[in-house]
Amino acid sequence: MVGGLGPRPPRAAPGRAWARRAPIGCWARGRGGRRRRRRRGGAAHPAARPRPPPLVAAPRPRARPARPPPAATMSTGLRYKSKLATPEDKQDIDKQYVGFATLPNQVHRKSVKKGFDFTLMVAGESGLGKSTLVHSLFLTDLYKDRKLLSAEERISQTVEILKHTVDIEEKGVKLKLTIVDTPGFGDAVNNTECWKPITDYVDQQFEQYFRDESGLNRKNIQDNRVHCCLYFISPFGHGLRPVDVGFMKALHEKVNIVPLIAKADCLVPSEIRKLKERIREEIDKFGIHVYQFPECDSDEDEDFKQQDRELKESAPFAVIGSNTVVEAKGQRVRGRLYPWGIVEVENQAHCDFVKLRNMLIRTHMHDLKDVTCDVHYENYRAHCIQQMTSKLTQDSRMESPIPILPLPTPDAETEKLIRMKDEELRRMQEMLQRMKQQMQDQ
Amino acid sequence: MDPLRRSPSPCLSSRPSSPSTPPCEMLGPVGIEAVLDQLKIKAMKMGFEFNIMVVGQSGLGKSTMVNTLFKSKVWKSNPPGLGVPPPQTLQLHSVTHVIEEKGVKLKLTVTDTPGFGDQINNDNCWDPILGYINEQYEQYLQEEILITRQRHIPDTRVHCCVYFVPPTGHCLRPLDIEFLQRLCRTVNVVPVIARADSLTMEEREAFRHRIQQNLRTHCIDVYPQMCFDEDINDRILNSKLRDRIPFAVVGADQEHLVNGRCVLGRKTKWGIIEVENMAHCEFPLLRDLLIRSHLQDLKDITHNVHYENYRVIRLNESHLLPRGPGWVNLAPASPGQLTTPRTFKVCRGAHDDSDDEF
Numbered sequence: 001m002v003g004g005l006g007p008r009p010p011r012a013a014p015g016r017a018w019a020r021r022a023p024i025g026c027w028a029r030g031r032g033g034r035r036r037r038r039r040r041g042g043a044a045h046p047a048a049r050p051r052p053p054p055l056v057a058a059p060r061p062r063a064r065p066a067r068p069p070p071a072a073t074m075s076t077g078l079r080y081k082s083k084l085a086t087p088e089d090k091q092d093i094d095k096q097y098v099g100f101a102t103l104p105n106q107v108h109r110k111s112v113k114k115g116f117d118f119t120l121m122v123a124g125e126s127g128l129g130k131s132t133l134v135h136s137l138f139l140t141d142l143y144k145d146r147k148l149l150s151a152e153e154r155i156s157q158t159v160e161i162l163k164h165t166v167d168i169e170e171k172g173v174k175l176k177l178t179i180v181d182t183p184g185f186g187d188a189v190n191n192t193e194c195w196k197p198i199t200d201y202v203d204q205q206f207e208q209y210f211r212d213e214s215g216l217n218r219k220n221i222q223d224n225r226v227h228c229c230l231y232f233i234s235p236f237g238h239g240l241r242p243v244d245v246g247f248m249k250a251l252h253e254k255v256n257i258v259p260l261i262a263k264a265d266c267l268v269p270s271e272i273r274k275l276k277e278r279i280r281e282e283i284d285k286f287g288i289h290v291y292q293f294p295e296c297d298s299d300e301d302e303d304f305k306q307q308d309r310e311l312k313e314s315a316p317f318a319v320i321g322s323n324t325v326v327e328a329k330g331q332r333v334r335g336r337l338y339p340w341g342i343v344e345v346e347n348q349a350h351c352d353f354v355k356l357r358n359m360l361i362r363t364h365m366h367d368l369k370d371v372t373c374d375v376h377y378e379n380y381r382a383h384c385i386q387q388m389t390s391k392l393t394q395d396s397r398m399e400s401p402i403p404i405l406p407l408p409t410p411d412a413e414t415e416k417l418i419r420m421k422d423e424e425l426r427r428m429q430e431m432l433q434r435m436k437q438q439m440q441d442q
Numbered sequence: 443m444d445p446l447r448r449s450p451s452p453c454l455s456s457r458p459s460s461p462s463t464p465p466c467e468m469l470g471p472v473g474i475e476a477v478l479d480q481l482k483i484k485a486m487k488m489g490f491e492f493n494i495m496v497v498g499q500s501g502l503g504k505s506t507m508v509n510t511l512f513k514s515k516v517w518k519s520n521p522p523g524l525g526v527p528p529p530q531t532l533q534l535h536s537v538t539h540v541i542e543e544k545g546v547k548l549k550l551t552v553t554d555t556p557g558f559g560d561q562i563n564n565d566n567c568w569d570p571i572l573g574y575i576n577e578q579y580e581q582y583l584q585e586e587i588l589i590t591r592q593r594h595i596p597d598t599r600v601h602c603c604v605y606f607v608p609p610t611g612h613c614l615r616p617l618d619i620e621f622l623q624r625l626c627r628t629v630n631v632v633p634v635i636a637r638a639d640s641l642t643m644e645e646r647e648a649f650r651h652r653i654q655q656n657l658r659t660h661c662i663d664v665y666p667q668m669c670f671d672e673d674i675n676d677r678i679l680n681s682k683l684r685d686r687i688p689f690a691v692v693g694a695d696q697e698h699l700v701n702g703r704c705v706l707g708r709k710t711k712w713g714i715i716e717v718e719n720m721a722h723c724e725f726p727l728l729r730d731l732l733i734r735s736h737l738q739d740l741k742d743i744t745h746n747v748h749y750e751n752y753r754v755i756r757l758n759e760s761h762l763l764p765r766g767p768g769w770v771n772l773a774p775a776s777p778g779q780l781t782t783p784r785t786f787k788v789c790r791g792a793h794d795d796s797d798d799e800f
Contacts, residue, residue: 098541100548103737106739108478108482111481170474216753216758358473361472361473362476363476366480374593381589
């Protein structure tokens, strides 16, 4: 039994003919880092490892026009031996260095201008607190005018897909957040394949992106692919239910799944622990590939490694959401008021909400997008292209004379030869047709 | 869909709410600016790439200029001996170095073009250069349409071409005009006046003026292109640059002592020409443009405009179109088609409805 959601399992699935090549282009591997391998099993990988920033606003690097950095050591042997100028002559220090250390800031500046986008899907039975959690996470109320359906209306309801978009701006950074809601999931009496509309939706977004990316005009491609799916598991059961397993197995190769234990305030700590262990076991047992947190660099400090370990050990997160603010110990906190006490949402001892929020927004948002882009989308694209290839070879009656796979372009002579043969084939077929006609006429 | 909300103050960042709901108090910001940190760290880990090409007649100080720009002996500047004949055809030499500064790694590739414009008959001397540039685009395109592609496609496309104009003092020569016309459609071109220490300040200004006029008359759009300015700040910044293009530069790789400081320069009997002194030459402007402020922009325009133009041409040329979306079998590139100057130009950001997908 693997304790916690450990290192990523090998990704090779049977029946897939692709082979993932190692990223040759990633030549700057940093300090003794290992390559990030997603599809093949193997070594753990370095990845962007920023710390979760403290709540007190720390000075953040701002996008500013390029300024040469202060003196740094140069490491190649090709450099001139430049004498360090006297400290008061700052102009000279400017001249010592080439100045491309401002490159990250240049990239930074463009991203700030462009803004980011992120698509989050929430799935689970109704009444598990999905909307409340979204409200608590992003502090926006997307469901103001929602009307909850009664039981009779729900009988005939099918799973819908609802999209809400909100633009958030903080400290000059724009985020276009799209929340994809799935009301009706798991609510019917017969829930067979109730995840089908959801998989269709995810595939549709991939297909749309594939078309856009392969088209002629690639200027303003909208990225609507689902980057992360928060799946709510009911705390009242004993681990995963069959519909949970079915949903996760249908979606784990298409989307990053982050399982959550909803409404965790109805469980005591020991029950939460047991439930988490149970869920982790079942996830392993059924072979579900949930989103794995990337490994830490070996040269990160202990603090950071400790935080990372805690994060991995507390998955799946037990969360509580609240859209009301109550008074506790003289402070106004977001929480739920019970006669026996106040549950504080942002208290780490009460629930894992803060961990979830930090993970989702402050440390792993980009990684989630990367995994969607590099793994799930590439899988889809490879699959799609192979389907097209096999369809084309099936349709042509003889063996296809034209090389269909995008091999390196054959030289002109082979192409000419192929075209000649094609012509011949066509002429022969026409002759055959004519002969058949003549025979029929006779 | 909620309207765009702006946070009023940077430190408290309390979010204003819509009038119909009760105010939702924030106890701590959401923290989305941390995404920028994530991006930055990822960019630093991956390292950056930059490919620059220098074009000009021999003896104009191209190799020296590259050495000065990157403060390293990228090229061993050795003048050809008397007995060595100049190369008969234009050859392209590429040299790659990894330089690091303050934790940022840059993989720099410099392509030199010895033999450009040195023959008696210089017809079509730009063909090998255009061929090389298009070859890099083709390589990238082939990588991009593979079924299983690499996560990070190695980028060998030429991001910037620095063209050295000899300091005649009159105006652009026919060779310069022909070359620039063809090249500005395929790559970002930055013309510079080479060996500007043979021109006085007034001569420089007059020469620059005439060159700018020539460029305008022949519709040569050099970097920074006006049509790609994204907003008003960019336009102001770039207009200042456009006034000073072409920069009058002097390259030097020897250091001399001036007033107790060690500077790069050329020592003559009548004084020392300091390379990094704005009063003497405009080398700092060139360096700032290429490296400190516009490097990423150069790469972006190459990727979003020039490469996309190339891709559209290639996709339109291929005759075999599959029935499904997006994936094509490319017809082999015929060299003749791509080197003749085309008259269309795709503007960044504009919706090009006529080029919709098949």
